[in-house]
Amino acid sequence: MTRLLDARGLEMTFRNGDEPTPVLRGVDVQLGAGELTALIGASGSGKSTLLSIIGLLLRPTAGTIEIAGERVEGLSDARRTLFRNSRLGFVFQSHHLLPDFTATENVAFPAAAPAGRLTPAMRLRARELLVRVGLGDRMDFPATRLSGGQKQRVAIARALMNRPKLILADEPTGALDRESADQVLTLMKEVNEQDKATFLICTHDSLVAARCGRSTTLQDGRVVPTPARGE
Amino acid sequence: MTVFAFTVARRYLLSNPLQTILLVAGVALGVTIFVFITALIHGLAILLTHQVTANSAHVTLEPATRIARVLKSPGVDTEAVALVSTFQRQQIREWRSTVALVRLQPGISSVGAQITGSAFLLKGEASEPVAITGVDPDSLDDITPISTLLVGGDANLEAGGILIGYRLAGDLGVSPGQPVLLRTERGVDRLLAVQGVFKTGVQTVDERVAYLSLPLARPLFRLPEGVTNIEVKLTDPQGARPLAALLHGATGLRATPWQDKNLSLDEALTAQAQTGQLIQMFSLVSIIIGVASALVLSTYRRRSEIGIMRAFGVSGAFVSWVFVLQGLMIGLIGAVVGCVAGYGLCLMLEGLTKADGTPALPIAPEQGGYLAALVLTTLGAVLASVAPARSAARLDPLEAIQQ
Numbered sequence: 001m002t003r004l005l006d007a008r009g010l011e012m013t014f015r016n017g018d019e020p021t022p023v024l025r026g027v028d029v030q031l032g033a034g035e036l037t038a039l040i041g042a043s044g045s046g047k048s049t050l051l052s053i054i055g056l057l058l059r060p061t062a063g064t065i066e067i068a069g070e071r072v073e074g075l076s077d078a079r080r081t082l083f084r085n086s087r088l089g090f091v092f093q094s095h096h097l098l099p100d101f102t103a104t105e106n107v108a109f110p111a112a113a114p115a116g117r118l119t120p121a122m123r124l125r126a127r128e129l130l131v132r133v134g135l136g137d138r139m140d141f142p143a144t145r146l147s148g149g150q151k152q153r154v155a156i157a158r159a160l161m162n163r164p165k166l167i168l169a170d171e172p173t174g175a176l177d178r179e180s181a182d183q184v185l186t187l188m189k190e191v192n193e194q195d196k197a198t199f200l201i202c203t204h205d206s207l208v209a210a211r212c213g214r215s216t217t218l219q220d221g222r223v224v225p226t227p228a229r230g231e
Numbered sequence: 232m233t234v235f236a237f238t239v240a241r242r243y244l245l246s247n248p249l250q251t252i253l254l255v256a257g258v259a260l261g262v263t264i265f266v267f268i269t270a271l272i273h274g275l276a277i278l279l280t281h282q283v284t285a286n287s288a289h290v291t292l293e294p295a296t297r298i299a300r301v302l303k304s305p306g307v308d309t310e311a312v313a314l315v316s317t318f319q320r321q322q323i324r325e326w327r328s329t330v331a332l333v334r335l336q337p338g339i340s341s342v343g344a345q346i347t348g349s350a351f352l353l354k355g356e357a358s359e360p361v362a363i364t365g366v367d368p369d370s371l372d373d374i375t376p377i378s379t380l381l382v383g384g385d386a387n388l389e390a391g392g393i394l395i396g397y398r399l400a401g402d403l404g405v406s407p408g409q410p411v412l413l414r415t416e417r418g419v420d421r422l423l424a425v426q427g428v429f430k431t432g433v434q435t436v437d438e439r440v441a442y443l444s445l446p447l448a449r450p451l452f453r454l455p456e457g458v459t460n461i462e463v464k465l466t467d468p469q470g471a472r473p474l475a476a477l478l479h480g481a482t483g484l485r486a487t488p489w490q491d492k493n494l495s496l497d498e499a500l501t502a503q504a505q506t507g508q509l510i511q512m513f514s515l516v517s518i519i520i521g522v523a524s525a526l527v528l529s530t531y532r533r534r535s536e537i538g539i540m541r542a543f544g545v546s547g548a549f550v551s552w553v554f555v556l557q558g559l560m561i562g563l564i565g566a567v568v569g570c571v572a573g574y575g576l577c578l579m580l581e582g583l584t585k586a587d588g589t590p591a592l593p594i595a596p597e598q599g600g601y602l603a604a605l606v607l608t609t610l611g612a613v614l615a616s617v618a619p620a621r622s623a624a625r626l627d628p629l630e631a632i633q634q
Contacts, residue, residue, distance in 0.1 A: 057542060057629040078546070085544020092632060096539040100246040113545040117234040158543070 004166060004198050005031040005054065010063035012049050012221075023049045024060070025221040031166070034196035036189060038209035040226070041218035047202045048170055050218065054200065055088055055168045056080040068165045085114055089159030089197075091188075093171035095151035097143035097158075103130055103150075104139045107157045122161075129157035133187055149180025156187055160197070167191075169201040173208055185211050236552035243529065244557055254525050255565045258612065261518040262569020262604050263576060265511050269600035270577045271592065272507035276500050278593035280468050283496055284489050286375045286431050288343075288462035289471040291492075292329065292484045294321040322457030329482055333463055336474060340466050341373035344458040346448040352395070352441065353412040354403040361399065361441045363415070365448025374462045377429050377442060383407045384427030388444040392426025396437030400428045415451045511600075515607055518565070519615040522558055526619035530554065537623050538631025547624030554620035555613060562612020566605045573599055 012024040023046045031037055041047045052058040054065060056072060065073045072083060084090075097106045105118070107126035112118040130139050133153040138146060146154065152172065159167050169188065173181035185208060191197050201212060209215045217226040244251045323329060326344045333342045346365035351358050368388040372378050378386035382397055384407025393413065395405075405411055405425050413421050423443075431437055449455055463478075465471060471488035479486040490497040530537070537550055577596035585591050 052629055055542070081541070081544050081546055083544075084542065088544075090539075090542050092539075096535060096632065098536050098539075100242045109540070110543040110545070112235045113239075113540065113549050115235070118238070162544075 002033040003030060004033040004035075004068055005029060005200070006064075006066040007054060008064050010050065010053060010065070011061045012046070012053060012058070013061045023221050024053070027063070027218070027221070027223055029054070029200075029216060029223070031198055031200060033165075033198055034192070036192040036199045036213045037201070038212035038215040039200055039202045039218065040204065040206070040209045040215050042204060045218040046221040047204075047218050051168050051170050051200065051202045054166075055090060056084050082114075085110060086162060087165045089162070089164035089167040091152070091155050091159050091167065091169040091172045093174040095148075095155040097146075097151050097154055099142070099144050102140050102142055103135060103146065103154045103157075106143055106154055107161055110158060110161045126157070126161060129160055130154070132191075133157045134183075147180075149176055149183055152176060152180070152184050153187060156184065156191070160191065160195075164197070166198045166200065169199060171203055171205075172201060173203070173205065181208075233552055233556070236549055237556050239553045240556035240560065243533070243553065244560060250525070251561070254521065254561055255568060257521045258518050258561060258565025258608060259569035259572055261514045261521070262566050262608050263573040265514045265604045265608075266570060266573025266599035266601065267576055267580075267594075268507050268510045268514075269604075270573070270594050270596055270598055272503055273598035273600075274593040274595035275503065277595055277598075279496060279500065283493050284468050286380075286433065286436065287489065287492075288374050289465045289468050289489050290463040290475045290478065291487045292323070292333075292461040292463065292478060292482065293459070293487070294323055295483055295485050322454055322459055323461060323484065324457045326458045326461060329461055329484070332481060333461065333478065336477070338466050338470050338474070340464040341370065342464075343367065343370050343374045343462045344445070345374075345460050345462055346445060346452050346454055347459050348416050348448075348452045350413055350415040350441075350451075352399070352403060353414060354405055354409075357403050359399055359402050360439065361395070362439050363413070363441050363443060363448065363451070365443045365445045365452070368444045371442070374464055375431075377427075380429040380431050381427045382430045384425065386427050388426065388442065388447075390424075390426060391444070391447060392424040394427045394429060394442040395425060396440055397428050397430045398434065398437040399439065399441070400425065402438070413451065417451070417453045419451050419453070421447075421451060515611050518562075518608055519611045521615075522561055522612045523615035523618060525561075526554055526558060526616050527622075529557070530619045530623045533623075534626060534631045537626050538628045541626065541628035542632060550626075551620040551624040554623050555616045558612045558614075558616025558620075559609065562609040562615075563605075565612070566608035569608070570599070570601045570604055573604070574601070 007027065007029040010024050010027040011022070013020050013022045015021070027050060029050070039047050039050065049058065053060045056075070060073060063073065064071065068087060075083060098109065101109065104123060104126045107129055108118055108122045111122045127139050130136060133156055135150060135153055138150060143151065143154065172188070173184050176184060188199055188201070189211060192199050201208065203209055215226045217224050330342050330344055333339060343366060348363050350361050350363045352361050371386055371388060377394060386394060388394070393411065400406060403411060407425050407427055409425050410422050411425060413423050463474070465474065468489065471490060475486035475488040478484065540550060574596055577594050577599055580592050581590065581594050581596055583591040
C-alpha cells in the first residue's frame with residue numbers, strides 16, 4: 001500500500017504565559033493511501049492538535065510531515081493555503097456551512113473561490129456529490145434549512161469537492177444524534193471504499209473507532225498501543 | 232477572483248437587508264449633506280458675484296501707472312531722474328485696436344471703451360459731485376444694463392442728454408426733461424437735459440454716477456481721440472484674473488479684475504469655500520467611520536465563516552476582496568442615492584420663495600459637486616473597508632473555527 005501520510009517526531013508545546021505546556025511529545029503517524037483510520041484518545045490527549053498539524057492549520061514545534069510525497073511542515077502560509085485547498089479535505093464537529101449559500105454553493109465553494117468564479121462544471125460536480133451523500137432533493141436549499149445530519153453530509157460533500165488526497169475529520173459525529181451519526185459514518189466508509197479516499201477521523205467515541213479499518217491511540221501526547229476491541 | 236468574491240459580498244449584504252439599508256441610508260445622508268452644502272456655497276458665491284458684478288465690468292483696462300524712474304548712465308557720477316508729469320492726462324490712445332484684441336479672447340461677453348472723469352452737477356443753488364461715464368450710445372447696456380434700470384425718462388444718449396441716478400435726481404430736485412449744468416474737472420461747463428433717471432439699488436451709484444454719450448464726453452474732458460478706460464465683461468466672472476493677466480501682458484495696460492476691486496468679497500468667498508470644504512470633509516469622514524465600523528462588526532460576526540473558508544484553502548486575498556467589495560457597493564449605492572436625494576432637495580429648496588417672490592435660498596442645484604461626491608464617497612467607502620478586510624484576511628483559521 002502506498003504511504004500517503006508520514007509524520008515523524010511531531011512535538012507541540014503551547015506556552016501558557018511563561019509555562020510551557022507540551023501537548024504532543026514525539027508522535028509518529030503513518031497512513032497508507034485509501035485507509036480509514038480512527039485517531040482515538042481521551043479529551044486533552046492531543047488528537048485535535050495532531051489533526052490541525054497534519055491539516056496544516058498549525059505549525060508543529062518539531063517534527064516532519066510528508067503528505068503524498070511532499071514535505072509540508074516548512075511551507076509558507078500561502079503554499080499551505082494552496083496545499084490545503086488542493087490536497088486536503090476537512091470535516092469538523094460543527095458543519096461550519098456558510099449560512100447565506102445553498103447546499104450546492106457550499107459544496108462548490110472550495111473550488112469556486114480560488115478560481116474566482118463558480119463554473120457550470122463546478123456546479124455539476126457539487127450536485128453529483130450532493131446526490132451521492134443522499135441530498136439530491138436538497139441541492140438548492142439554503143444551508144440554514146437543512147437538519148444537523150444533512151448539514152454534516154453537505155460538509156462531507158464539500159470536503160470531497162477538490163478530490164483531496166487526505167480527508168481529516170475532527171469528531172464528525174460529535175454533534176449528531178445516533179441515527180444521523182450512523183448515516184455520516186456509513187457515508188464516509190462508502191467514500192473510502194469507492195473512491196479509495198484516505199480518512200483520518202479524530203474521535204473519542206469507541207463505536208466510531210470500531211467502524212474504521214485501523215486505529216491510532218493518543219495518550220498524554222504520545223502514541224500508545226491501541227487496546228484490543230472489547231478491552 | 233473578483234467575480235465570485237462579488238457574489239459572496241453581495242450575498243453578505245443581502246443576508247441582513249435592514250442593516251444594509253441603514254448603512255446605505257447613512258452614506259446617502261452624508262452625500263446629501265455634501266451635495267446640499269456644495270450647491271448652497273456655489274449658489275451663494277454666484278449670487279454675491281452677480282450682485283457685485285452685474286452693474287460693473289469684470290476687467291478694467293486703464294493706462295499704466297506712471298512711476299518715477301532713476302536713469303543710470305555707466306561711468307557718470309551724477310544720476311538723472313525721470314519725473315512723472317501729472318499735467319498730461321492719461322489716456323488709451325490706441326483704444327480701437329485694444330478693443331479689437333480683447334474681443335478676440337474667448338469668454339468675452341462685451342467690451343466698452345469709456346471716458347470717465349469727475350464733475351459737478353448744478354441746479355440752482357444745489358451742487359453735487361458726480362462721476363461721469365461717457366459710453367458709446369449703441370452699447371450703453373453692455374457693461375451696465377442701465378436702460379433696464381430706468382425709473383423715468385429714456386436711455387437715448389444720442390439725444391445729447393444725461394442719465395443720472397434717482398438719488399442724485401432727488402438731491403438736485405430734477406426730473407427727466409429738465410436741464411442741469413455740468414461742470415467737469417477740466418473746467419468745461421455744459422447745460423444738459425436729464426434724459427433718464429435710473430435706480431440700481433447701489434447707493435453710491437444712484438447718488439454719484441451719471442452717463443453721457445462718448446462723443447459728448449470728449450470735449451467735456453478734453454479727450455478728442457483717446458479713452459480713459461476699457462471695460463470688459465465676461466461670460467464667467469471667475470475668468471477675470473487670468474484674462475486680466477493676459478491682457479496686461481499683451482497691451483501693457485493696467486488690467487484690474489473685479490476681485491481686486493472687491494477684496495473683502497473675494498476673501499469672504501474664499502473663507503466660505505473653505506468652510507464648505509471643511510463640512511464636506513466631515514461628511515466624508517463620517518461616511519468612512521460609518522462604513523468601517525459596520526464592516527468591522529461584520530468581520531467579527533463572520534469570524535467562523537472566514538475561518539472555515541481559510542481552512543479549506545481560500546486565500547486571504549479572496550477574503551479581503553469580499554470585504555472591500557462590500558465597501559465599494561455600499562459606497563457606490565449610497566453615493567448614487569445621496570446624489571439623487573441631494574439634487575432633489577436642492578431643486579425643492581430652489582423653488583422656495585420669499586414673500587417678494589425672490590428665492591429663499593441662493594442654491595445652485597446643478598453645482599452640487601456630484602462627480603466629486605460620487606468619486607470621493609466610493610473611494611472613502613473602499614478605504615474604510617481596507618482595515619476590516621485586512622483583519623479578516625489575517626484571521627487564524629483554527630482560532631476562528633474553534634470560536
